[in-house]
Amino acid sequence: MPEIKITPLGAGQDVGRSCILLSMGGKNIMLDCGMHMGYNDERRFPDFSYIVPEGPITSQIDCVIISHFHLDHCGALPYMSEMVGYTGPIYMTHPTKAIAPILLEDMRKVAVERKGESNFFTSQMIKDCIKKVTAVTLHQSVMVDNELEIKAYYAGHVLGAAMFWIRVGSQSVVYTGDYNMTPDRHLGAAWIDKCRPDLLISESTYATTIRDSKRCRERDFLKKVHECVEKGGKVLIPVFALGRAQELCILLETYWERMNLKYPVYFALGLTEKANNYYKMFITWTNQKIRKTFVQRNMFDFKHIKPFDKSYIDNPGAMVVFATPGMLHAGLSLNIFKKWAPYEQNMLIMPGFCVQGTVGHKILNGAKKVEFENRQVVDVKMAVEYMSFSAHADAKGIMQLIQYCEPKNVLLVHGEAQKMEFLKDKIEKEFSISCYMPANGETAIINTPTKIPIDVSLRLLKAEAVRYNAQPPDPKRRRVVHGILCVKDNRLSFLDIDEVCEEIGINRHVIRFTSTVRFDDPGPAVKTAEKLKGLLTEKLQGWSITISDGNISVESVLIKVEGEDESTKNIYVSWTNQDEDLGSYILGLLQSMVQ
Amino acid sequence: MKLYCLSSDAAKPCFVLSFKELLIMLDCGLSAHSVLNFLPLPPVPSTRLTSLPTYTPPHINDPLLEGELKECCGRVFVDSVPEFCPPLDKVVDFSQLDVILISNYTCMMALPFITEDTGFKGQVYATEPTLQIGRFYLEELSEWVCAVGEGAGEARRWKELVHLLPPPLSQAVRPRAWRRLFSAAALARSLARVRVVGYDERVDLYGALDATPVSSGFCLGSANWVLRSAHEKVAYVSGSSTLTTHPRPINQSALRGADLLILAALTQTPAHNPDHMLGDLCVHATLTLRAGGCVLCPVYPSGVLYDLLECLSAHLEGAGLAQVPLYVVSPVADSSLAYSNILAEWVSAGKQARVLLPEEPFPHAALGRAGRLRQARALHELPTSAPAEFRQPCVVFCGHPSLRFGAAVHLLDLWASNPAHAVIFTEPDFPYMEALAPFQPLSMKAFHCPIDTSLNYSQANKLVRELRPRELALPDQYALPAGTGAGAGVASRPHISVDVPTVIVKRGAARAAGVRRRAARGTLCGALAASALPREVAGAAGGLRAAPLAAELRIRDARLELLPPPAPARAARLHWSALDVEALVRALAREGVGSARVEASEASGSDSSGAGGCIVHLPRHDTLVHVERNATHVFCEGRAEVRQALRRALAACLPHI
Numbered sequence A: 001m002p003e004i005k006i007t008p009l010g011a012g013q014d015v016g017r018s019c020i021l022l023s024m025g026g027k028n029i030m031l032d033c034g035m036h037m038g039y040n041d042e043r044r045f046p047d048f049s050y051i052v053p054e055g056p057i058t059s060q061i062d063c064v065i066i067s068h069f070h071l072d073h074c075g076a077l078p079y080m081s082e083m084v085g086y087t088g089p090i091y092m093t094h095p096t097k098a099i100a101p102i103l104l105e106d107m108r109k110v111a112v113e114r115k116g117e118s119n120f121f122t123s124q125m126i127k128d129c130i131k132k133v134t135a136v137t138l139h140q141s142v143m144v145d146n147e148l149e150i151k152a153y154y155a156g157h158v159l160g161a162a163m164f165w166i167r168v169g170s171q172s173v174v175y176t177g178d179y180n181m182t183p184d185r186h187l188g189a190a191w192i193d194k195c196r197p198d199l200l201i202s203e204s205t206y207a208t209t210i211r212d213s214k215r216c217r218e219r220d221f222l223k224k225v226h227e228c229v230e231k232g233g234k235v236l237i238p239v240f241a242l243g244r245a246q247e248l249c250i251l252l253e254t255y256w257e258r259m260n261l262k263y264p265v266y267f268a269l270g271l272t273e274k275a276n277n278y279y280k281m282f283i284t285w286t287n288q289k290i291r292k293t294f295v296q297r298n299m300f301d302f303k304h305i306k307p308f309d310k311s312y313i314d315n316p317g318a319m320v321v322f323a324t325p326g327m328l329h330a331g332l333s334l335n336i337f338k339k340w341a342p343y344e345q346n347m348l349i350m351p352g353f354c355v356q357g358t359v360g361h362k363i364l365n366g367a368k369k370v371e372f373e374n375r376q377v378v379d380v381k382m383a384v385e386y387m388s389f390s391a392h393a394d395a396k397g398i399m400q401l402i403q404y405c406e407p408k409n410v411l412l413v414h415g416e417a418q419k420m421e422f423l424k425d426k427i428e429k430e431f432s433i434s435c436y437m438p439a440n441g442e443t444a445i446i447n448t449p450t451k452i453p454i455d456v457s458l459r460l461l462k463a464e465a466v467r468y469n470a471q472p473p474d475p476k477r478r479r480v481v482h483g484i485l486c487v488k489d490n491r492l493s494f495l496d497i498d499e500v501c502e503e504i505g506i507n508r509h510v511i512r513f514t515s516t517v518r519f520d521d522p523g524p525a526v527k528t529a530e531k532l533k534g535l536l537t538e539k540l541q542g543w544s545i546t547i548s549d550g551n552i553s554v555e556s557v558l559i560k561v562e563g564e565d566e567s568t569k570n571i572y573v574s575w576t577n578q579d580e581d582l583g584s585y586i587l588g589l590l591q592s593m594v595q
Numbered sequence B: 001m002k003l004y005c006l007s008s009d010a011a012k013p014c015f016v017l018s019f020k021e022l023l024i025m026l027d028c029g030l031s032a033h034s035v036l037n038f039l040p041l042p043p044v045p046s047t048r049l050t051s052l053p054t055y056t057p058p059h060i061n062d063p064l065l066e067g068e069l070k071e072c073c074g075r076v077f078v079d080s081v082p083e084f085c086p087p088l089d090k091v092v093d094f095s096q097l098d099v100i101l102i103s104n105y106t107c108m109m110a111l112p113f114i115t116e117d118t119g120f121k122g123q124v125y126a127t128e129p130t131l132q133i134g135r136f137y138l139e140e141l142s143e144w145v146c147a148v149g150e151g152a153g154e155a156r157r158w159k160e161l162v163h164l165l166p167p168p169l170s171q172a173v174r175p176r177a178w179r180r181l182f183s184a185a186a187l188a189r190s191l192a193r194v195r196v197v198g199y200d201e202r203v204d205l206y207g208a209l210d211a212t213p214v215s216s217g218f219c220l221g222s223a224n225w226v227l228r229s230a231h232e233k234v235a236y237v238s239g240s241s242t243l244t245t246h247p248r249p250i251n252q253s254a255l256r257g258a259d260l261l262i263l264a265a266l267t268q269t270p271a272h273n274p275d276h277m278l279g280d281l282c283v284h285a286t287l288t289l290r291a292g293g294c295v296l297c298p299v300y301p302s303g304v305l306y307d308l309l310e311c312l313s314a315h316l317e318g319a320g321l322a323q324v325p326l327y328v329v330s331p332v333a334d335s336s337l338a339y340s341n342i343l344a345e346w347v348s349a350g351k352q353a354r355v356l357l358p359e360e361p362f363p364h365a366a367l368g369r370a371g372r373l374r375q376a377r378a379l380h381e382l383p384t385s386a387p388a389e390f391r392q393p394c395v396v397f398c399g400h401p402s403l404r405f406g407a408a409v410h411l412l413d414l415w416a417s418n419p420a421h422a423v424i425f426t427e428p429d430f431p432y433m434e435a436l437a438p439f440q441p442l443s444m445k446a447f448h449c450p451i452d453t454s455l456n457y458s459q460a461n462k463l464v465r466e467l468r469p470r471e472l473a474l475p476d477q478y479a480l481p482a483g484t485g486a487g488a489g490v491a492s493r494p495h496i497s498v499d500v501p502t503v504i505v506k507r508g509a510a511r512a513a514g515v516r517r518r519a520a521r522g523t524l525c526g527a528l529a530a531s532a533l534p535r536e537v538a539g540a541a542g543g544l545r546a547a548p549l550a551a552e553l554r555i556r557d558a559r560l561e562l563l564p565p566p567a568p569a570r571a572a573r574l575h576w577s578a579l580d581v582e583a584l585v586r587a588l589a590r591e592g593v594g595s596a597r598v599e600a601s602e603a604s605g606s607d608s609s610g611a612g613g614c615i616v617h618l619p620r621h622d623t624l625v626h627v628e629r630n631a632t633h634v635f636c637e638g639r640a641e642v643r644q645a646l647r648r649a650l651a652a653c654l655p656h657i
């Protein structure tokens, strides 16, 4: 049986960085090429030596697919293409291609300029890497080579986020990347058709959460922010420049407008305008409402939200600041945090998930003191709120997606082992399909049925349809066709006998057998025939038995009663060679009847 | 496979293809030539037009004709709301259509005529830009024609008397089939039916076929359609361009090797090179502006307009005329200009590179920010910096290119008598002198710079040769005119001539095309394939192997699967060739069934094949074997073992699988 092999190099029972190897039909595909934000050493990048201990990597990988621009999904791409030396094809959507290099550059600056790291990729490497990317549009069917086909579906996680359907021969896999099943203020919900893949590889960040309603979360968020600024506190919201940030900005903007609030709201300088330009230009990737109104009013031109300047950090009084990056692992958001954390009136709102090893993760786990590399210790007295605004599917959403696309197997990645275990159980119970959750470096092997393309003769199908439709409807009845399988030049066809004879130029030779049974049964022959039909119907359940002109037929077996007025009837049973089993069975049946 | 042609205008095609039991409409172009026979519909009342003299045909006194016709400089016009010429509705019942595939926004203007109030129940597919820009075109048209023409009476009588009218009105083709434009409500309903698809997206059509739009290089979102079943491929090539302009380039490889290629919507101005025309336009505009005149370009609200704005603004800047304002006047100007800049995924590689910066793919947003470009819904809504009389030199882009409705009608009325002004025609849909006829006598300059980037005849010939279809289908306008054979020597009009079997379709006619299919594509389950054990068939050409097979048939979502049968089912054994009776007797002896007696059968005389039939008697076993050339019939009254021995003996004597 052909196999599909999955080996996570990252995201196997963790949420650190996504990088999953997929092998099927002789093709090797890398799904995402992410970076772990919690590490500063070589553990940050996937272990490419797993693929090939040494030597060129390009011959081992047929293509790389990037699901979206978050660095835990694309952060290691320049490393792989420019430093490890991968030169094969790379696929991502247009918005991802536009936005990913900005985030990569941002992170590079933090890593190299602030932390002074060496052995990191350069600006030029990011540019060279992105040049090699082939951008795809939604639903476009892309032939990577003659056998490997990919297709992107809307994932609704961030602008340009996509799920990918991947096919080699008759085997297919769907990789979700990160996705979101409920539409939000600027993105639509993930969507996929009933593509029935052999395997669905789904993220499971929120495997056990059923999030409370969207409206409640929003109200909660606004209430907390409002209460804090009212008391003169400062609110820090660490975000990634693109994605959730835009949604929260829209939310705050409309609230400030409605409540007529005057407290300053800032967004970290630089990226705002650029980010909004991207949203404008890729507005076709946002939700219906924004697309419909963009000509009159651009949702991303904010009235209340102003660019932030570093000098504002020490300004007295209330303010709300959106600052990057989102997990408080470096950069401006961390700087602001260090200044504001020791004061009770301030508040930190973490709108997204934080990976292990980041400051954000520590604080969310209740750390009251945070120690930094330079022995600096910061007391955390500010209020800390976690709000799951990260647009991931929750358990309900994941189950929904499984229902939509009807996979034959599910494999969970990008989640925590315990939570995955819970969801795995639920999936296996509810859908009666196998669910896998390999750890990093572990390989899951999924067997798939072989399916060979074949041309089926229309004559054969039509004859079957006529027989099938002649019977009373029964959804449980199986449909069976008989014919000849032909193989020529490695192409298969399924033909009826006459077509085969024509095709190869032979004359069919039909062999028929006839036997006689004598039966004492006074009365008209028709009555005898009816009697026989009754017997056969009882004994041959599931077969189609017809009677016409006193002749009974079952498949090619004919039963004829002769001897109109005599009390002893001759029953002829006749069948073609291919129906020997049925014919001899019926003959035996009649013979035992007369005895 | 059958192909129907419903349009008389090859540039506004409408075909219906019957393929695999589906009726598929390819494009639904609306021919608007008919509007040229009507008097312009000014957006504001025009004293000149209302004071034109009425026309009565000589020696006719028909009170019903009263007020229907007017005369201007020797030309007769119908004074009524302009009418259009939709696709023929008698040949194909629109309620039976399964699918409409649209190639680009210039070929979908008749959509509401097809889908509304016709019982249409099918699906309509178009790319996102095609739908959006098509919507702009249609809404603009609807606003100008319906809003202004509302409540106006309908001139009908003249249609009965066409033969008595002077040309060109007398040559109007079937004016009784002309229709007024659909209502805005019908338009909205019709557009709501369109399902949006992307390039290279495979659309499943009722499980019978795949349809895929592929880039055609002509305008934003323009597509050629590839229809594919497991065994056939049909390529519909409509409105394609091999030139480099702002849209994504044409995808030729997807069109290769089709069983049938349908070619439509070639250039309407084969004698004019679009690049030269663009250059000429810039020169004429510059000269006019320098001399203090205004320039009017009657255009559609999208498409070539984007190129005009880009080229002309750059050219004017180079000529030191950067201060000359550019105006775009259209009810959909805002949307059209804004929309073009969010279609990053649909533009050429060069424009796409700008998006990554991120900058708008088209420069008109920047022109707008710099104050050089202004747009408005209507002339009177232009900013006050544009004086109502346009005394300052400026360039106005507005519709409609037919000059029968829209803001252009008003501007022409205003400027026609001033030789300093100029009107420059760029859209290829209408003969410009006919468009200008109701504005004669004209003192302003008129230039004809048609820009049609669709394939010209030599490009089309080259393309078809490269694509190597098995068969080509053409509307008759593109074929060699009848009677002008290759040897005729006279300069015939340009036409398609390639060495490919060609089917020519005329409006209203159907032609059979393409191949007949004999098989459906399915999949065979591996386990079943493994159990089949096909054997070499002696004598079959090309090493054919075969095996009898019984399979469970499962059809789900129109996908056909062959699975192992529920219970071990009989196999369709196949024996062939004639039986050697002596060999059979020997084989029977080996099986222990002896004392066979052979005699020629009575029927043998009538056997036309001449190969004698015979009867093998097995008296000890109560069995007779009738042997004929293509059949053997065993009458066996003996025990079952005898029958099995006979089967083995027969199998040994006849080749079989």
Ligand SMILES: [Zn+2]
Pocket (backbone or CB within 6 Å): A068, A070, A073, A157, A178
């Ligand atoms: Zn993500």
